Amino acid sequence: MAETHAVVTGTEAALAGLGAILAVLTLVWMLSLRLRDASIADVCWGLGFVLLAWLYCSLSPALTSRSWLVTTLTTLWGGRLAVHLFLRNHGKGEDRRYQAMRAAHGPAFWWRSLFTVFWLQGALLWFVSLPLLVAVRATQPVGLTVVDGLGVLLFAIGFGFEVVGDYQLERFKARPENRGKVLDSGLWRYTRHPNYFGDATTWWGLYAISASTSSGWLTILSPSLMTLLLVWVSGVRLLEKGLTSSKPGYREYIARTPAFFPWFPRGTH
Numbered sequence: 001m002a003e004t005h006a007v008v009t010g011t012e013a014a015l016a017g018l019g020a021i022l023a024v025l026t027l028v029w030m031l032s033l034r035l036r037d038a039s040i041a042d043v044c045w046g047l048g049f050v051l052l053a054w055l056y057c058s059l060s061p062a063l064t065s066r067s068w069l070v071t072t073l074t075t076l077w078g079g080r081l082a083v084h085l086f087l088r089n090h091g092k093g094e095d096r097r098y099q100a101m102r103a104a105h106g107p108a109f110w111w112r113s114l115f116t117v118f119w120l121q122g123a124l125l126w127f128v129s130l131p132l133l134v135a136v137r138a139t140q141p142v143g144l145t146v147v148d149g150l151g152v153l154l155f156a157i158g159f160g161f162e163v164v165g166d167y168q169l170e171r172f173k174a175r176p177e178n179r180g181k182v183l184d185s186g187l188w189r190y191t192r193h194p195n196y197f198g199d200a201t202t203w204w205g206l207y208a209i210s211a212s213t214s215s216g217w218l219t220i221l222s223p224s225l226m227t228l229l230l231v232w233v234s235g236v237r238l239l240e241k242g243l244t245s246s247k248p249g250y251r252e253y254i255a256r257t258p259a260f261f262p263w264f265p266r267g268t269h
Helices: 010-035 040-059 065-089 096-128 130-137 146-173 194-211 216-233 236-246 250-256
Strands: none
Touching: 010 040, 010 096, 010 130, 040 065, 040 096, 040 130, 065 130, 065 146, 065 194, 096 130, 096 216, 130 194, 130 216, 146 194, 194 216, 216 236, 236 250
């Protein structure tokens, strides 16, 4: 009798992804207790998407050029982000955001951080990654389409903004004479947060690749959530609360420079 293999459904693959990311982040949480540093969750953010993309590939009954395209792009984005954050944060101790949470929760932070930092992050990145699940598993259309091409273009624009923006900021901060000053040149002349804009745009690009399939458009809430987080929750709004008081001239920078979508500074032609 010929051996048969059960096919993993999309729902089962999604649940497997959720279970896998929560399990991995639980191990990372245990490491954070030993290090007394919850900041390592940030490095795992990008890697979590890479893990899910490859897991969905392994659970897919068939792989197409679209499957490999979206997995490759996700690996490029997530791997680059993880390396960047690791190099930026290494040796600097716990980020002040987590220090504030640690102080607010007191002795209970050690176990509460599992839910409020690691599992919450896992749930968010799992939801944001749903377009990857659809794109990886879809068998139709067989070839890549114009919509796939649009997705790659959006991804390239976003990835470029993110990489160049991060590079310009790191180079600016490395110069002692710039301490306390505001970076308002390069991409930072046209948007106060080119890295966040780029991050959001890459995910709209990945969504477009998913939307080239019959049911991919249904995952539109995933890039919407990523954009919401970057603008209103953990990105622009949170960061600028501290910058307006710590950097002289930042209010003037806000007055002339768009917050998110790039455009020419106000008052220039």
